[in-house]
Amino acid sequence: MNSPSIKKFHGIPLSVLDLAPIAEGSNASDSFKNSVELAQHVENWGFNRYWLAEHHNMPGIASSATSVIIGHIAGATKKMRIGAGGIMLPNHATLVIAEQFGTLESLYPGRIDLGLGRAPGSDQATAFALRRTLNRGAEEFPQQLDELQNYFSEDPVGRVHAYPGTGLDVPIWLLGSSEFSARLAAQKGLPFSFASHFAPQYTLPALRLYRENFQPSASLDKPLTMVGVNVIVADTEERAQWLATSQQQQFLSLIRNMPSQLKPPVDDIEKIWSPFERASVEQTLDSGSTIVGDPDTVEQKLKEFIDLTEADEVIINSQIFYQEDRLHSYEIIAEMME
Known part of the structure; x- marks a missing residue:
């Protein structure tokens, strides 16, 4: 199902994780225009996938819907x-x-991926606003996964069916930042994507657990892994390090419990x-899974x-304030691909 134009970096495909950043002084409309521009460019440059992430109550991220x-x-x-x-x-009815994803697959056949996480993507107050109850939580994630797979099956069990959805091939990935999803993905025989870009210390244990416990399924006969990495590359080391201060400020705002729009780079973050x-x-931004430089x-x-x-x-996240620098960063990465 991959495009013939897909290129590889040392033998593996590279993809893009877009958090649809809202830069300071801009708005969601600007963010979406930037995302379209980036997606069109990286498609031409040979990247494999373009994924967007669900976050809520975050002034600097526009991809809540x-x-x-x-x-x-x-x-x-x-x-x-x-x-x-x-x-x-857990934020949604399965x-x-x-x-929704049956509709997307019907509109764009063979092009839609469904990555699933069990975290709320927000704080408890926002989770309550989304669900109206906190009775259903992450511990029910395996049951929800079973329900979702049933809705997509050729012959779903039960009186309620998903239209569109029934019988459609929407690849399901499990996402994780700990061992829970690694174990569940192995048990279900599903591909597994680990959030190395913000949980680097758990990356290798989770991947090992997934591979050692993998059980083949109708959709996958052997383990399939994707890992997230933050990459900011520029023509010079100095500019790359300067651009990276926007991402550092973003994580700093989370530590302070004051999430903000993506801030411009600063000359002296100290x-x-x-x-x-x-x-x-x-x-959080460990040097192994956050790569900055020339x-x-x-x-x-x-x-x-x-x-x-x-x-x-590998799926690459690049939180860069200036759109032209974000495009250039991915273009440089594309030039590294075969």
Whole structure:
């Protein structure tokens, strides 16, 4: 189902994770225009997938209505796979998700991915606003997954069916930042994507657990892994490090429990954070799964990351304030691909 134009970096495909950032001084409309522009470029440059993530109550992320923006991006591109990285299933009725992604698959056959997570993608107050109850939580995720797979099956059990949805081949990925989803993905024989870009310390244990416990299924006969990585590359090391201060400020705002729009780069971030805050940000943005630098540095570190994880695919997040620098960063990465 891949486009013939897909290219590879040292033997594996690269994909894009877009958090639809809202830069300071802009709005969601600007964010969506930037996402369309980026998606069209990376499709031409040979990237494999373009995923968008569900977040709520976050002033700097515009992809809260994830299935809507997926449809918008799919309509603006031609062959690249477009999907959710991911839908936070406990926030939703499984029937609604089946219908939404059944609709997307019907509109764009063979191009839609459904990545599922079990975290709320928000705080408890926002989770309550989404669900109206907190009785259904992450612990019911396996049951919800069974329900969703049933809705997509050729002969679903029960009186309620998903139209569109029934009998459609919508690939389901499980997403995770801990061992729970790794174990469930292995048990269900589903592909597994790990959030290395913000949970680097758990990456290798989760991948090992998934591979060692994988059980073949009708949809997958052997383990299939994708890992997330933050990459910011520019023509010079200095500019890349400067651009990276926007992402550092974004995580700093989360540590302070004051989420904000994506801020412009700063010349001296040491003036902004305390030593404790710096250590907290650097623990999350670990040097192994957050790669910043000039082309030579990034190519070497990205290859080392792939060799370490033995991933089948890498999905790249680039939180860069200036759209032209974000496009250029992905263009440089594309030039590294075969």
